[in-house]
Amino acid sequence: MPHFLSTTDPDFETRFAALLTMKREDSPDVDEAVAKIITDVRTRGDAAVLELTARFDRMQLTADKLRFSDAEIDALCAEVSDEEREALELAAQRIRAYHVRQMPLDQMWTDPDGATLGWRWTPVSAAGLYVPGGLASYPSSVLMNAIPAKVAGVERLAITVPTPDGVANPLVLLAARIAGVDEIYRVGGAQAIAALAYGTETIAPVDKITGPGNAFVAAAKRRVFGKVGIDMIAGPSEILVIADKHNDPDWIAVDLMSQAEHDESAQSILITDDAAFGAAVAQAVEKRLETLERRKIAGKSWEDFGVVITVRDLGEAAMLSDRFAPEHLELCVEDPDGLSEKIHHAGAIFLGAWTPEAIGDYVGGPNHVLPTARSARFSSGLSVLDFLKRTTLAKMxxxxxxxxxxxxxxxxxxxxxxxxxxxxxxxxxxxxxxx
Amino acid sequence: MPHFLSTTDPDFETRFAALLTMKREDSPDVDEAVAKIITDVRTRGDAAVLELTARFDRMQLTADKLRFSDAEIDALCAEVSDEEREALELAAQRIRAYHVRQMPLDQMWTDPDGATLGWRWTPVSAAGLYVPGGLASYPSSVLMNAIPAKVAGVERLAITVPTPDGVANPLVLLAARIAGVDEIYRVGGAQAIAALAYGTETIAPVDKITGPGNAFVAAAKRRVFGKVGIDMIAGPSEILVIADKHNDPDWIAVDLMSQAEHDESAQSILITDDAAFGAAVAQAVEKRLETLERRKIAGKSWEDFGVVITVRDLGEAAMLSDRFAPEHLELCVEDPDGLSEKIHHAGAIFLGAWTPEAIGDYVGGPNHVLPTARSARFSSGLSVLDFLKRTTLAKMxxxxxxxxxxxxxxxxxxxxxxxxxxxxxxxxxxxxxxx
Incomplete structure (x- = not known):
């Protein structure tokens, strides 16, 4: 059973405030272990990376095998079906078309005092992208991280991806190739982040590191921040759906489950102005949970963190949504554009019932790397700006x-x-x- | 004596690489003390803030005195001379005019597939600006932090500034008023950052915190990051001047000293294509150091971290400058615009001998909060973007x-x-x- 609330409940504010501050994730404290790994890689370079890879990924490598060769990449890419290749190519083309529009303009002008002022954008020279191994090794994330970097003009883009027991995901390799990645290394964990930040004999250092990862990767990114730039440290995923009674309850149910299936710590929230519709969606969720492949994960997320809120009107829904500042926000209402104007804090908005959030995960065009845990109050999703920096100019x-x-x-x-x-x-x- | 290098020296690369990684600042480890202060303020609110203020700033306050009243601000502002007020107003007007141009545009378009895509920028709702007390209490920094926030549209902008022994800097108050700051609190240190991030009975929490501070403030900002957004953690200041022999050595000398006087850890670097000119500048520095008010600080910075590099040509100068990725870069050469095109990594560029860096500290228009310690390789100075976030939009x-x-x-x-x-x-x- 998810949490059911109504803004007409006398204890609504107390319960809502508790939901906002609810802790959904316990990160293990791996900081000390990570500090040791980073020092080890800084001091001993490739030798440390190889030892750590043997220990964590059960792979006996030599330095010359750290990097995937073109022939290896060719062979893995050839394993991908035509259908999957075409889907990846469509996604890449749409993501590229969206991000090209984000390129900011340089400006230069002379003011009435005779001061010439302006700024110029330049790309970071080298960027590193961390790609998780195993189950969370998502080719779509490779596209979402790599394409903005290449659109920004990053000359050297390196990927690190662990290949536990030597198993590589062909789709990840193909996504990297389609996105124009320059180097791919079979290294993971904190040792990959350390190698990207400080460099080894084989892996040249980069200026910026992005990409998701487990607790070790997150702790390593925090530690190398300053030496290099990093993107945000992402928390578990969230979706908030504002839906009126004119929706099919099953569509909304499956949208909620599309976040819940990511992770037991994910959160799915429905806000509706119709209590009966809210109940119908909850019922549809239970039905979907009977057959869903990832029903254990999705069911646990829905039970622990699922929320259904009934509001008096959609204006109230927008206000509550702003307090959540959700990563993903679906507006399944008659006038989604009008309601969207009332939203101030959200990573991405999906307008209307024909726009399920999953479209944005793959082929919509906007980036799917988005601020979680209410950080949309002060931060934005990944964009070309993350791979650019601005130099200000002044001439008197x-x-x-x-x-x-x-x-x-x-x-x-x-x-x-x-x-x-x-x-x-x-x-x-x-x-x-x-x- | 500063470090003298020439690219024709056989050991140049070794010595240059050592300069790049030279540590200029030892931050004391105050993390444990800061963690305690933050927990204390989170738990006990105003009471903790008042006790800590009594302890660190020797001020016995009550909660109703934490915030400066309008009458107090009026009285302090009235102490400022007309000349200073006019200078601050000119600076504010020029900074505002520059930053208004940074406002990014929203976009929305429909692609051939029928997908309507775009994004929208919105300001953070509330921002907090930390202003140091004592000697480093710079009114110019208040303008440089507060004006971009207000241009971005931040509705609520709060300042915290310690007033040790009850002493406030009237210029800081006036700068805050000119910039449109909404609330000013006499609190400093980690307790101010904790109050801004988590809120107390008197100080409402904000979404983003910017502004410089000592080791306690920096550690507190690192700790509250995630709960709120923060700006960069700035290191000691740097200037790199590329100058040919057609310059007055004294102008360049005093430009180098304008960074050196900030801090014994500051760094001033000259790169020239004329060894004799480099020697003349070094001599002019010694002369200036005889009379400079802050000669002890500037002299120590110049002796420990000052660098004079002779290069074969200006192209080489640009390449070396990119490896430093300096916070401030002066191009005092015949064709500064042409040389500027060869620069890829710098926080701010000052073009031509009529543009001393100090103009940019106060009245040029561009922001003076800039990336230090080589972080211009991956980050930019403060701008309106730091107070905005982007929501992506998609409608199928x-x-x-x-x-x-x-x-x-x-x-x-x-x-x-x-x-x-x-x-x-x-x-x-x-x-x-x-x-």
Whole structure:
């Protein structure tokens, strides 16, 4: 049974607030182990990476085997069916078309004082993408991380993916090839993150690391942050569906289950203005849970973290949704665009009943790497901006310096930074002497 | 004596690589103390904040005195001279004009498949800005942090600033007022960061915290990251000047000193294609150091971390600069725009000899909060984007779902995520039944 709430309940606010702060994930404390692994890779390079790979992935490698050769990639890609290849290619093409539009423009202008100002965007030189092994080895995530990097203009894009017992996922390799990845290494865990951040004899260091991973990978990313840039540390997935009674309860039920099946810690929330519809969806969920392949995972997530909230009207639904700031938000209502205008905090919005969230996971075009755990209040999904940085530009004409230099000198004095003021004064004195 | 290098030295690469990895700052390990302070503020709210303020800032306050009243702000602002007020207002106006241009555009389009896609930017609802007390209490930093937040549309902007022994900096209060700050609290240290992140009875929580601070503040920001967004953790300041022999050595010397005077850990680097000019600048630095108010700090920074590199040509200078990825880069050469095109990694570029870096600290317009310690390889200075987040939008027409849904279903199957596929299939079945 999920949590049932109604905004007309006298204890609604208390129960809702408790839901907002509910802890869904207990990360094991692996920080000490990870610190040791990072030091080991920094100190001993390839040798450490090879030992750790032998220990964790049961693979006896030599340094020259760390990187997948072109022939190996060719052979694995050939295992993929035509149908899967075409689906990946369609997804890649749509993701690329969306992200190309995100490329920001450089600007440069001269203001009335004679100061020429602006900025310029440049890509990071090298990026590393972590891809989990085993069950969570998702080719769609390879596309979602790698394509924005390549659209941004990253010259060197390396992937690390563990291959426990030597088993590689052909779809991951094919996705990497389609996305234009330059190097693929069979390394996983904290040792992969350390190698990407600090480099080894075989793996050159990168400037930015993105991609999901387990507790070891997350702890390693936190530790190397500063030495390199990292993306967000993602928590378990969430979906919030706002649906009125004009929906098919089964469609909404299966949408809720599409998050719940990810992980027992995932959260699926329905907000509706019709209590009977809410009950019908809950019933449809139970029905789907009878046959779903991942019913154990999805059922546990729904029982522990599932929520059905009945509201007085859709305006109330938007307000509550903003307090969740959900990763994924489906608006299955008559006027989804109008309701969307009332939403301020959400990673991605799916407008209307013909847009199940799963479309966005694969082929919609927008990125599926999105802020979780209410962080959509202050952060955004992955984009080309994550692989770019901005250099600001300023050029003073002598006239501009005359016009605004004295104010800089004045403020430098107020802040007791004499040399700051003198660097302006030396130039102003020359200008005055020249007059 | 600074470090003198020439690219023609046989050991140049070794010495240059050592410079790149030279540690300039030893942060004391205050993490345990900070963890306690944060827990204390989370648990006991105002009471903890008041006790910690009494202990660290020697101020006996009551909760109703934590926030500066309008009358107190009025009285402090009235202490500021007209000259200083005008300088602050000019700076604010120019910073605002620059940052307004950074506002990104929303987009929405419909592609040939019938999928309507796009994104929308929204501001964070509430932001907190930390302002250090004492010597490093810079009104210019208040403008540089607060104005982008207000330009982004942040509704509630709160400042925390310690006032040790009750002493407040009138210029900080005036800068806050000019920038449109909504609330100002006399609290500092880790307790201020904890109050902003978790809220107390008096201080409502925010979604994003920016601003510089000491080791306690930096450790607290790291700890609350995730609960709220934070900006970068800044290290000691750096300047790199590329200058040819046609410059006045004294101008370059004083520019180098304008970073060195910040902090003994600051770094000032000159790269020139003329060894004699490099020697002349070093001599001019010694001369300036005789009289500079902050000569002890600047002298120590120059001696420990100052660098003068002679290169064969300016192309080589650009390549070495990219390896430093400096926070501030001055191009004092005949064709600064041309040389700028060769630079890929820098926080801010100052073009031409009439643009001393100090102009950018105060009145240029671009932000002076910039990436340090080589992080310009992967990150940017503060901007309106730091106070905005992007929600992606997707809306499928039935035709679009027909066109791209099967590929999503196929990939869901490959990833063993059955419910993902079913959420698409339920809709496709309806469409097929309707045909």
């Amino acid at each position: 004409s002598p006239e501009a310096l005359k016009a605004i230099g004295p104010a800089a000198e004045r403020l430098a004095k107020s802040e007791s930074l004499e040399a700051h003021g003198l660097s302006v004064r030396a130039r102003l004195d020359r200008l005055n002497a020249d007059d | 027409s039935p035709e679009a779902l027909k066109a791209i849904g099967p590929a999503a279903e196929r990939l869901a199957k490959s990833e063993s995520l059955e419910a993902h596929g079913l959420s698409v299939r339920a809709r496709l079945d309806r469409l097929n039944a309707d045909d």
